[in-house]
Amino acid sequence: MLPSDQAYAYSKQGVLVELDTVKPQGIVYCETPRDVSTAIEFARDNDIAVHTRSGGHSLAGWSTGQGMVLDVSRLNRVSVGHHTVRLGPGVQSIDALAALKPYNRQIVTGTCATVRQGGYISGGGFGFQVRKFGVASDRLVSARMVLSDGRIVRASERMHSDLFWAIRGGGGGNFGVVIDFEVRPISAPRMVYFDTLWPWDKAQEVITAWQEWCYSGSNNLGSTLNVLLRDGAPGNVPIIKINGGYHGPQSEIEQALNELAAEAGATPSLRTVQELPYDEAMKAVYGCEQLTVQECHRAGSNSDAKIRRTPFLRERTRLLDRPTGSSGVADLLAAFEANRRPGHITYLYFTALGGVANEVPRAQTAYVHRGAEFFVACATLLSDGQPPAEEAEAAMVWPTHAFNIIDPLSSGESYLNFPNPDLGDWRQAYYAENYSRLVSVKRRYDAPNFFRHPQSIGS
Numbered sequence: 001m002l003p004s005d006q007a008y009a010y011s012k013q014g015v016l017v018e019l020d021t022v023k024p025q026g027i028v029y030c031e032t033p034r035d036v037s038t039a040i041e042f043a044r045d046n047d048i049a050v051h052t053r054s055g056g057h058s059l060a061g062w063s064t065g066q067g068m069v070l071d072v073s074r075l076n077r078v079s080v081g082h083h084t085v086r087l088g089p090g091v092q093s094i095d096a097l098a099a100l101k102p103y104n105r106q107i108v109t110g111t112c113a114t115v116r117q118g119g120y121i122s123g124g125g126f127g128f129q130v131r132k133f134g135v136a137s138d139r140l141v142s143a144r145m146v147l148s149d150g151r152i153v154r155a156s157e158r159m160h161s162d163l164f165w166a167i168r169g170g171g172g173g174n175f176g177v178v179i180d181f182e183v184r185p186i187s188a189p190r191m192v193y194f195d196t197l198w199p200w201d202k203a204q205e206v207i208t209a210w211q212e213w214c215y216s217g218s219n220n221l222g223s224t225l226n227v228l229l230r231d232g233a234p235g236n237v238p239i240i241k242i243n244g245g246y247h248g249p250q251s252e253i254e255q256a257l258n259e260l261a262a263e264a265g266a267t268p269s270l271r272t273v274q275e276l277p278y279d280e281a282m283k284a285v286y287g288c289e290q291l292t293v294q295e296c297h298r299a300g301s302n303s304d305a306k307i308r309r310t311p312f313l314r315e316r317t318r319l320l321d322r323p324t325g326s327s328g329v330a331d332l333l334a335a336f337e338a339n340r341r342p343g344h345i346t347y348l349y350f351t352a353l354g355g356v357a358n359e360v361p362r363a364q365t366a367y368v369h370r371g372a373e374f375f376v377a378c379a380t381l382l383s384d385g386q387p388p389a390e391e392a393e394a395a396m397v398w399p400t401h402a403f404n405i406i407d408p409l410s411s412g413e414s415y416l417n418f419p420n421p422d423l424g425d426w427r428q429a430y431y432a433e434n435y436s437r438l439v440s441v442k443r444r445y446d447a448p449n450f451f452r453h454p455q456s457i458g459s
């Protein structure tokens with residue numbers, strides 16, 4: 001797809017509207033492994049930079065840029081074997097559900113319907129299944145990749161084992177183009193989905209209690225807590241939403257929610273708990289329970305698709321090895337209130353991690369965050385993809401302030417799948433002691449540094 005083509009404007013889009021200003025020389029839609037090799041060869045011979053794209057969710061814009069966008073979204077087959085499931089990099093979370101349902105198989109996915117496997121598994125991959133089943137990359141059995149010299153290799157424990165080590169958490173866009181993932185499915189035919197809203201005047205108690213609740217809770221529990229202010233105009237009150245998936249009997253999570261309420265000294269204003277077939281529970285997680293699978297795709301991708309893109313986002317994230325404690329929560333809430341601004345959507349978002357994911361040694365795969373108990377994100381969203389400079393600058397104030405509070409309470413590590421160009425210590429934050437081994441793998445498999453972006457391995 002070239003700039004002169006009618007479909008170019010859509011084809012260059014990723015999840016962020018603000019990145020629509022980026023104008024690649026062309027977008028190459030690959031439908032076979034051979035297409036991928038040919039595209040790489042063409043780019044190499046003509047000295048064109050390549051940006052691999054599966055779902056276009058990279059918040060740092062690493063799947064677009066000047067040069068060629070090498071799109072593998074059409075490599076989206078799902079096939080089921082005896083013990084494993086094969087997924088093309090272009091498989092979206094929502095599509096995996098539908099494709100695997102007839103086989104009564106499930107896999108680890110995140111909480112977003114349209115994220116695709118290409119970036120998600122390569123960077124680690126967590127969701128409500130993480131404490132019981134580990135991160136998605138821990139369940140990888142093998143992956144086929146096209147390398148910068150055009151070779152197609154399969155990486156596994158037995159073949160190209162160092163490459164296999166690296167692509168389990170080392171991140172997309174570094175070593176080659178993954179064209180096929182083979183994963184061990186999970187066994188979760190049913191899941192309890194729960195959704196609760198809590199009073200704002202009990203925010204500090206609720207957030208503090210929720211952190212402890214997850215930290216000492218069962219590995220069956222997956223949960224997020226979101227403090228969300230839809231408009232910072234005076235008088236508007238944030239919501240506190242706690243939701244999640246429970247891989248056990250409904251009665252257990254009902255009881256646990258009672259305990260959370262008692263500990264927080266608060267009563268949720270909304271509480272729904274439903275044990276459902278896994279695909280229905282996950283559709284609720286995605287906010288797609290009222291939509292068909294086709295409708296639960298990014299708007300524009302098919303005529304029924306309804307999921308809107310994110311116009312403009314400024315976000316800082318960190319990983320925490322333990323709860324922040326009540327005083328940390330109080331500081332964050334004070335900053336949240338102090339930085340509200342009319343027209344700005346702001347949030348403070350926690351995801352519970354840990355469990356089985358943390359039973360794996362730090363150096364066993366490139367995904368190093370084996371002490372992480374929480375992922376925390378502090379963000380401003382604007383409804384205009386190209387806001388005036390003053391608004392864009394103001395959007396950084398809350399995430400920056402929050403990051404300065406959370407950083408000393410954190411492990412100093414950050415999750416690569418939420419990349420941040422402002423992270424000075426990104427090598428340490430994303431990879432810690434695994435970084436030097438990643439550099440050796442990079443030298444071995446992509447010596448010319450063909451696959452690169454502003455925070456790629458070896459840069």
Ligand SMILES: Cc1cc2nc3c(=O)[nH]c(=O)nc-3n(C[C@H](O)[C@H](O)[C@H](O)COP(=O)(O)OP(=O)(O)OC[C@H]3O[C@@H](n4cnc5c(N)ncnc54)[C@H](O)[C@@H]3O)c2cc1C
Binds near residue numbers: 062116120122173
């Ligand atoms: C709204 C939203 C919700 C999210 N929710 C979660 C969540 O619940 N859990 C979670 O873990 N993460 C979550 N993420 C982060 C998500 O996992 C990452 O953005 C992931 O990298 C997206 O992969 P992608 O293929 O869709 O995006 P892309 O932008 O296409 O790819 C991301 C990176 O991987 C590279 N890449 C893509 N495909 C390939 C490939 N086939 N081979 C090699 N490199 C490739 C790209 O070059 C880029 O560097 C979320 C992100 C967003 C925007």
